[in-house]
Amino acid sequence: MYLLYTIIASLVSFLVLKWMKKRKYCTDSKRLDGKTVLITGGNSGIGKETAIALANRGARVIIACRDVEKAEKAVREIKFRSHSLNVLHMELDLANLRSIRDFCKKFLQAEKRLDILINNAAMPSVLDWTDDGFSMCFGVNHLGHFLLTNLLLPRLKECAPSRVITLACSIYKYQKLDFQDLNYNLLPFFTYSRSKLANIYFSQELAHITEGKGVTSYAVHPGFAQSGWTCHYSFLFRILMKAVMHMFFVSCEVAAQTVVYCAVSDDAAKHSGGFFVDCKLANLRPFAKDAGVAKKLWEASERLVNLS
Template identity: 60%
Template sequence: MYALASVLGVLLLVLFLRRLKSRQICLDVKRLDGKTVLITGGTSGVGKEAAVALARRGARVFVTSDDEEKGEAAVRQIKSESVSVNVRFLSLNMANLQSVRDFCRAFLQTEKRLDILINNTGVPAVLDWTENGFSMCFGVNHLGPFLLTNLLLERLKSCSPSRVITVTSEVHKYQKLDFTDLNYNIVPLFSYCRSKLANIYFTQELARHVERHGVIACSVHPGYVAGDWTSQFSILFRIVTYVFTSMFFISCQAGAQTIIHCAVSNDVLQHSGGYFSDCKPSKLRPHAQDAGIAKKLWEASEAMVGLTSSPREHLAARGR
């Protein structure tokens, strides 16, 4: 009896994991000629695949990274795969708020258009601190994109209809935010989940801020992607992880499909603030749809990145 239960358990697990590989493909063939797209972290993973697809559709694409050598190499590859010369690399360190400010200042001085902003830069579950003293997950995955989007928001409004797409993860549903310590940095996986939940709230509140300005905001779960996040670990760990992920996780190209869908499809126009997975709107758990929490997080984030002068709130939010 125990053996039979074990076999059934393994079979159910395999079926569940295999389901993760089943993803929809963006079937919308809309062109993006004349449009300007900015993809943070667009030099690898799903961001890079999205860059290829959008450049192939005629968009002028900018990709960012804090590694210039890697970024330039990625641009050459994106140009080759998309057969487009309208791809450029820009240096941006999302772990440094001054870098975000400098980047936005330079971008706004040289670029007259921004039609699609894709907040794709992210770090995995790590315990570390940004240069500004924020937990790495919360700082890079939420505060960096929050500041970047706000500093570029007027340009997005002037180019409406425009879109802001923020890459989140389904794991957001496993945690809740603690406003006494938004910088929670104890259990790496919990810290990551909270930063992804922050992406959801940010998108919802952003949609409310721009609802009359022709800007559409949506968050995207790309799926469980076999990316290159294991590069920092040992060779043995990378080999084991590669075998597992190649069996059950999806490719970066498949993971980029929902991002591409949200960048081009008119189906998203009636779902601003929505959460998308597998190229369609997806339901959120009740705790991830709390407008009061979304507004509170927005205000706390403004203080944390220096968009408002609320030192008392700023210190409380940092929790350090």
Template identity: 75%
Template sequence: LRGARVIIACRGEEKARKAVREIRSHNMNVLHMEVDLANMRSIREFSKTFLQKEKRLDILINNADDDFSMCFGVNHLGHFLLTNLLLPRLKESSPSSMINLTCSSYKYQKLDFQDLNYNLFPFVTYCRSKLANICFTQELARTLEGKGVTAYAVHPGYVQSNWICPYSVLFRILVQVVMFMFFVSCEAGAHTVVYCAVSDEVLEHNGGYFTDCQPAHLRAFASDSGVARKLWEASERLVKLA
């Protein structure tokens, strides 16, 4: 509706085509580019192609499926590498912004720098990855202060997504009942993301954490600039980012 050129970057071609068809009912300028956030080579190839073809990047929205089995590498490291590779275009397109989708479940875990990619209990890994999204957002905002690029972490609410697909029929039925009663629709979940992408009101909260279209309070351990910097440096090493 705002005349934006929308690029959906994801691995699943079928899901991407469906999204493209839905968006084209409102905006014909939308396309799909393939990238696998679990594959660093795929991220680098996508970024190289994007920078060659696209002259602007005004808003970058990082979101991985809310799947407890998704590893720390996809939910954080993939987005960390992608964002850093696309930073030149974000800077050239300033004022621009980057949005990381996170979750309020960050509050249940702290980062363990002895084992960042901990994968024994999926829910623990998921919570840590969502905390990493917040720390990454804060450090990126500090790094880019005064350079025309702002960053925000967004908890969209608990959304009725399709993360339950791989599980048993009985489990899916039970969870669908819970989601129907307590979770919000995908459209409602997108409200805060869109708000942070287009509203000038968020500019004074660079690096902030948002939910329900307003800045929200973080636990003290999630606002530790030392931890955020340490995560950034560890992430640079893990993705071999010079």
């Protein structure tokens, strides 16, 4: 009898885990020949898988990375796995506003097209600071991408219809923004949640600003993925998380599907400013749809990065 219970319990656990990891694949087979895609942090995790999927559809893919060695290695892998030679990297450190400005200058000089910008790079919840004194999460995840997108916006408008996809996270719901302390850097989980909530507000306000100008904007929760984010933590935590991720998290290839969907789908294009999960439009908590807060964050971010 005991054996039977064990078998049933194992079977149920197996089915529950399988259901939890079930994710939708992007079924739209649209090609991207002649289009240029820029992916921040495309040297690992979800960004790299997105790069492979989009290069495979014929796009010219540029990954913007801070570590040249890692970037070169990733470019070799992306070329190999996508069967495309139209892949390259450019140097960008989102934790440094000077680096972002230099990158944009070089990019705009070298590249005539920008059809899809994917704001993918992120730092998990680490208590660290950017070169300009912002909390690492808020500085890299939100402010860095805010400045980058704004500086590249003229090229996106020239290449309209174009898209901006910003990787957010469903844990946005556990925090609200504190405008008295945007640079909050105390409890790591809260710091990360706030930066991902900022990504959502940013994506919505961008959609609002670019309405009717041929640029559309999407925020994506890719699902919890077995990526390399744990490398910023202790050995013990990494071992523990490896087991947890193996059981509950999806592969990066699967996590990239909603990003790919937002890059190619005509249906997604009807919902600029939307939040996407599992290759479909998803609901946000009411506070995360507050257009007043989104505008306030945009204006505060302009001041913080000295964008006139």
